[in-house]
Amino acid sequence: MMGISPLTLCSVLLFVGTVTGEHQAVCPNPTMEAKQGDDVILRCFLEPEFNLSASTVDWSRVDLYKRPPVHVYRSKKDDPRAQMDRYRDRTTLNHKELSRGNADLLISSVQPSDSGSYECYIPKLKVGCTIDLAVEKENQQSTTGPPEEDREPHRKVPVAAVAAGLVVVAAVVVGLIVFLVKRGKIQIG
Template structure:
């Protein structure tokens, strides 16, 4: 589903009855694992070349914290909150098609919440929500465990913080270094 806002503009100013533009963005919360990258986007329709416009991403739930700023053809990282500096990337080539795409890299649990995408010159905006879920320790099967005692075998599962050894015969589990 998409959220849609309607605005009317003519030569960068808002006028009733002028050509209408729609701003759409995802309405469903985007779920992303901690440490992964996430793509936030919104689209103006009909297409407007946004290369010379002001595009901002902010966090309305954190006193309008500035996530990313693009003005007059370039990014302005010095205006960003320190929490997002060097973690955001605006896809400049998409701006020509009226599409605003921003990536946040290595998301953290504190990145959960709403993000407001705004084209200030057009008084257009859209709110996108993300939910960062905690990255669980992933275990992978390493292979069978053998012993000098024939018939005594099981499996070893290796994880980031240790391994689990299961003895199939006695049905015992050894947690070696697992938190």
């Protein structure tokens, strides 16, 4: 019988996790504030880097009913037919940066109606991240009162999905180890 030390087992699991190359979408600024009329860049990139040039990139408003598209990139080009009218001719995705895994979205001349939760989602990799944008009206003074309640709760589905996936993978690995120990295929210690 073969004995495996806990250190060796951890090293193997770390190596397997690294080799699988699972990607993660990162929105480094999960909350942003802007003034009416500003141009805003919603930042989204993949770790590790992945060429998105041939992938679909969906930016949508997850705080609105049916999660309407703000900007859609598919078949190596933008698809303005899919986006909400209010964003037409106001959004730009830098196509050159897609090859580096960068899916930043520029929204020109933001309006208070642009306030909300935006999701950057890559269907091929099943990864996404969310950014909450608050646009202040021109000449609006800051108040010291409590913030208004959101119309709809913010969804953090991608984070929950990743956490659930990691729990399932960990359970499978532990189950496999227990199975192999009970069958006498490996010994721990």
